[in-house]
Amino acid sequence: MPTENSSLELETFLTDYKQSFSSGSLQRLVLSKYKGMEADLNRITIRPVQIKDQQLLSFLYEYRTNHITKNLTLQESIEKLQLWIGNDFHNAHMITDEWEQQLSLSKKGKWLVNKNRNKNFTAEQKTLTPELAHNRNKLRYVEQDRPYLHELGITDANAQIIPAMSRKWKQINKFIEVLSTAIQQTGLDKRSQLHIADFGSGKAYLTFAVHDYLSANLGVKTQVTGVELRQNLVDLCNQTAKKLSLNGIKFEQGDVQHFSAQDINIMIALHACDTATDYALNMGIRTGADIIMCSPCCHKQIRPQLKSPPLLAPLLQYGIHLGQEAEMITDSLRALLLEANGYDTKVFEFVSLEHTSKNKMILAQKRKAPRDNSEILKQIADIKIFYGIEEHCLESLLQAD
Numbered sequence: 001m002p003t004e005n006s007s008l009e010l011e012t013f014l015t016d017y018k019q020s021f022s023s024g025s026l027q028r029l030v031l032s033k034y035k036g037m038e039a040d041l042n043r044i045t046i047r048p049v050q051i052k053d054q055q056l057l058s059f060l061y062e063y064r065t066n067h068i069t070k071n072l073t074l075q076e077s078i079e080k081l082q083l084w085i086g087n088d089f090h091n092a093h094m095i096t097d098e099w100e101q102q103l104s105l106s107k108k109g110k111w112l113v114n115k116n117r118n119k120n121f122t123a124e125q126k127t128l129t130p131e132l133a134h135n136r137n138k139l140r141y142v143e144q145d146r147p148y149l150h151e152l153g154i155t156d157a158n159a160q161i162i163p164a165m166s167r168k169w170k171q172i173n174k175f176i177e178v179l180s181t182a183i184q185q186t187g188l189d190k191r192s193q194l195h196i197a198d199f200g201s202g203k204a205y206l207t208f209a210v211h212d213y214l215s216a217n218l219g220v221k222t223q224v225t226g227v228e229l230r231q232n233l234v235d236l237c238n239q240t241a242k243k244l245s246l247n248g249i250k251f252e253q254g255d256v257q258h259f260s261a262q263d264i265n266i267m268i269a270l271h272a273c274d275t276a277t278d279y280a281l282n283m284g285i286r287t288g289a290d291i292i293m294c295s296p297c298c299h300k301q302i303r304p305q306l307k308s309p310p311l312l313a314p315l316l317q318y319g320i321h322l323g324q325e326a327e328m329i330t331d332s333l334r335a336l337l338l339e340a341n342g343y344d345t346k347v348f349e350f351v352s353l354e355h356t357s358k359n360k361m362i363l364a365q366k367r368k369a370p371r372d373n374s375e376i377l378k379q380i381a382d383i384k385i386f387y388g389i390e391e392h393c394l395e396s397l398l399q400a401d
Contacts, residue, residue: 009111010085013103014078017094021048021057021074025097030184031081033104036088040064042185044089046077062181064344086111141176141213147244148208172209174350178363179210179266179293183218186290186365188265193221199256199269199280201226204237206270211249226251227259256280261287270295277362278393281334284364285341286401292343292364295350299323299330307388329383331362333392336380338364340373341398 020026029046040063049058049071057077061068072080085092090105101115142149145159154165154172161169183189194214198207207226214222228234228251237251252259256269256279267289269280277296284292303326308316316322335345343364350361384392 009103009113014081020096027095029094031084031089031092033090034088035090141180142173142209146212148212151240151244152205168205172205175206176209176213182291182363182365188290189218191220194265195263196224196266197261197264199227200272201228202233222248224249227254229255256283264289266291268293271297274298274300275393278397281394282397290366294362296331296360299327301393302326302330302389305389329387333380334362334394336376337394340376342367
C-alpha cells in the first residue's frame with residue numbers, strides 16, 4: 001500500500017496532468033502494472049481528443065483479446081486516476097511536449113518519481129498555439145520532417161505529406177503505434193540493443209520507420225535487417241540507407257523459408273502470402289523473438305481440406321463465405337499455436353494496406369512466465385478433427401523443429 005506521504009507525489013503528478021491537458025501539451029498517459037480484478041486487462045492509454053467542439057480524454061482499455069475506448073471529461077478522468085493509481089495500476093507514464101515523467105509504486109509501497117525533459121520537443125514547437133499543438137499530437141509517433149520520409153517519397157521538400165501517399169503515411173503511423181505499445185509491454189524499451197528482421201520488406205517504408213523510431217525516439221542501439229526476394233529493391237534500399245548515412249540498417253536478398261536468422265527480438269512479416277506466413281511465425285518462435293508481427297495474406301492450404309458439418313453447408317455454398325471460413329480457421333489456428341508456444345497473441349484489424357484490402361494483423365508477445373498449454377493443444381486438435389484438417393503448415397514446422 002502507498003505510504004502516508006505518497007499522496008503528495010500523486011497530487012503533484014495529477015496537477016501536472018491537469019495543467020498539460022489545459023495547455024494542449026499533453027501527448028499521452030499510460031497506466032500499466034495492472035493489479036485489479038479484470039484478468040484480461042493489460043493497461044489503459046489516455047490521449048486528448050477533440051469531439052465536435054469539446055476537448056475530452058480518450059481512454060483506451062487494452063484487453064488481451066480486444067480494445068475498448070471511452071471518452072471522459074477532464075474532471076471525470078481525474079476522478080478515475082485518483083481511484084486507480086496506486087490501487088489498480090502501480091505505474092503511470094506521462095508524456096507532454098516538454099516533459100516525460102513516470103510515477104511508480106514499489107513493492108514496499110513507496111512512490112518512485114522520475115521526471116526528465118522530452119528530448120523530442122524542439123524549440124520551434126514551443127511557438128505553436130494550443131490548437132496547432134493538439135493537431136500535431138494526433139501524429140504521436142512519427143514526425144513528418146524525418147529525412148527518410150522525404151527520401152522514400154512520402155513527403156515533399158517542405159515536409160508535407162504528398163496526397164497520393166496519405167494512405168501509406170497512415171499505415172506507417174498506425175504500425176509504429178502498435179509496435180510501440182508492444183515494445184513497452186514486453187520491456188524491450190529497457191534493452192540496450194535490439195535486432196529486428198523484416199521479411200518481405202519491399203520498398204521498406206516500414207523498415208526505415210522502425211529503425212528511425214527505435215534509434216531516434218527510444219535511443220536504443222538498433223540493428224534492422226530487411227529481407228526481400230527482389231534484388232533491385234534490395235539494392236535500392238541499401239542505396240537509400242547509405243545516402244541518409246544510417247547505421248544499423250541493411251537489406252539482404254532472400255525469403256523467409258531459406259533465410260538463416262538468430263537472436264531476433266522483433267520479427268516482422270507483412271503480406272507473407274499463404275504458407276509464407278507460417279514459415280515467418282515458425283522462424284519467430286524458433287529464434288525466440290519477443291515480438292512477432294504478421295499480416296497474413298491468402299489462405300490456400302486449409303481451404304481444400306475443409307470438411308464442414310452438413311449443418312453449415314447452406315452457409316458455405318457461397319464461395320466468399322467459404323473463403324472467409326478458411327481465413328478465420330487458418331489464422332485462429334496460427335494464434336492458438338503461438339499461444340501454445342509461449343506467446344500472448346492478438347488478432348485484430350489493421351489499417352487498410354496500400355494495394356490490398358487485407359488489413360488483419362497477428363501480434364504475438366513472448367510470455368514472461370511459462371504456463372500449462374495442454375488445454376490449448378487439445379483445442380487445436382479438436383478444431384482439426386471437427387473440420388477434417390489433416391495438416392496445418394505452422395504446426396508441421398513446429399513439430400519438425
